[in-house]
Amino acid sequence: MQPSVWRPARNAAPIIAALKPWLEAQLSRIPQKSQLAEDIRYTLAHWPGLIRFLDDGTLELDTNPVENQIRPIALTRKNALFAGNEVGAENWAMLASLVATCKMSGVNPIDYIAATLRAILDGHPQSGIEDLMPWRYKQPSSLAA
Structure with a gap:
């Protein structure tokens, strides 16, 4: 239905x-x-x-789902004031956005960033950048001891 x-x-x-x-x-x-x-x-x-x-009756006027997703970023916005300089603030914003995207995609941000940096160091081609996005990241299965 x-x-x-x-x-x-x-x-x-x-x-x-x-x-x-x-x-x-x-x-x-x-x-x-x-x-x-x-x-x-x-x-x-x-x-x-x-x-x-x-x-269009399918459009949502309520933005609560989006606001709930960005609230942690908004709460830490004041921290960006202490980034030191403009480049530091840009780097902080990029990293905060990346971590939020990982969380929204159900990905551990630390594992994702480590795997992505490893792939770049191992020569991942620029043409395949889409494969490195958080929503495409395949988390390693836990090893059974």
């Missing part, structure tokens, strides 16, 4: 079509520096995405 997908009602199309001109008209009636005017301008600036969301 397939999950139900929300679709806008056919009779909602005229309401959605009339919303943009109505919002534009409201901008001339309210103070331009008000929070409401700022919110309306934001909505109008993102209108194509809003319409896409309303037209």
Whole structure:
């Protein structure tokens, strides 16, 4: 059984079509520096995405799964302030991204980085870089003693 997908009602199309001109008209009636005017301008600036969301009921408006994945990185963002210099910060960001990608792929980051560095040292061809991505990494099976 397939999950139900929300679709806008056919009779909602005229309401959605009339919303943009109505919002534009409201901008001339309210103070331009008000929070409401700022919110309306934001909505109008993102209108194509809003319409896409309303037209396609399969799109998720909730970003919690993504936010939960990046939260550990966001919590350590302050550590990057102490990277020493711009190159150090770039290296920290690259490594943090790599570790997060490994975790999302269910891969031990230390094993992956060690195996990838070993493959590069052993002459892995640049044309096969896709084979070295975390989601393609095959973890070694544990040795039975």
